[in-house]
Amino acid sequence: MGRAPCCDKIGLRKGAWTPEEDQKLLAYIQSHGHGSWRALPKQAGLLRCGKSCRLRWTNYLRPDIKRGRFSLEEEQVISHLHAILGNRWSAIATHLPGRTDNEIKNYWNTHLKKRMNMQTGGIRDPAMSTTHSKTSTETLDLVLDSPDMKPLISSKLSHMSQWDSARLEAEVRLSHDSQLKMQDCESLLGRMQGLMCPKIHNSLATHQATSPDCKELLSQRSVQMFQTPEAASSHLLNNCWKPTSFRSHEGVDHISPTSTLSSLEGQHSSPSPAGSEAHTGYVKPEHFILKLLLQNSSSSPISHKQGSGLMHGTAINGPNQSPWQQNQSELKVEEMKLLNAASPGSLGLISTEGQQPLSLRSSSSPQPTSSIISKSSWDFPSMGIPPELLLDFRDRTNTTCVTQKNSTALGTWSELGGLDGKDYWTNMLQLVGPPCNQPNATVPTITKW
DNA sequence: AAAACGGTCAACCGCGTTCCG
């Protein structure tokens, strides 16, 4: 667990770098490359630890570092990506050529975070309101004042932390910029939600949930047909999907650490949709979807470090989950419940009429070899969604997606300027997918649905 | 004039992950 700081060695300098040190480091790397950072200081004649040299190089001396103020475009990228990725500064930095993670982190903490808090908290910065140039803040005002956005941000944020408010605002921005239509989001979310269900089932069953409510959920989930999302939501809320209804195998109630929906305010106790309206501002289906996609399109496991902002771990892991992952899966289940509780009716559900009850698969059992999804809408494999997840769905050709009846139909995908919205999602995945400095990396693509 | 305060940002610290012998 950790180790002694490398700079504790006697005789090594700390603190600000002098021009002479910079020159030595620069000259050495330019002629030799950095190779091993640990060996570099000695070879370059520097009384610094390798770590300090690496930081100085990557954050300051590197020739491709971009200096100066962040542009509006860069601000927007940071805002968008932060809404999706959270404090994963290095990941964000890969999409801003010339900017370091440290620089972006500092900029967020000293500029953007503060600004967003002021906006979402209804407190206008006088300095901002007096400027006549169209700043990003003014642009944001237009977004926030638009008829489409007002319902989403309507004064229901008091329960959120400032941090979450900043996130909400970023998400509002993103959804506005994208012109993504709620109806389509919901339809899509319905698909993803349905995709998750088997694994939720598995997760619950794996941990032998003892709650009668959960047992009921397990018994009904695989056979019940919900005619309407309202009926489904009502059923879930009235029966099982309440924060206290799920306990881990340790007997501890779990609330997702990454969810911004607090279970402490009683909003989940009401089964009526009206009881959750206050949270529609936060539950942005497209972002939830995107977070799911992020989890599954990543070629490497998502960092387990705290504060990533993503929903950690994955509930749709393969069977070889570590205890930590299992715990995270439970948290994911909780997150799904909270989403449903917070926004009943807005989440579509996949009907399961005529399907066989779900069964658990162990790592040793042979994997079904059924064909791929015949009515494939998403190119799941290319997005890195594991085959074992798809298998749960492949047999279910009879699935239908029901969406929120009263959703606001504002248009169709074809009206969005992209083929079935493909461009939007492809762009988003490009943003959050392989970094731009890896030209050979494969970017997940989205096919029609 | 000077102390207090607040903002900025380079650098550090500690921890987790990856690499490699």
Place this chain on the structure above:
DNA sequence: TCGGAACGCGGTTGACCGTTT
């Protein structure tokens, strides 16, 4: 397979500077 070294990341610190009181 294991353990140590190296690397990378995100949070935090502290020096510096401008503004306010």
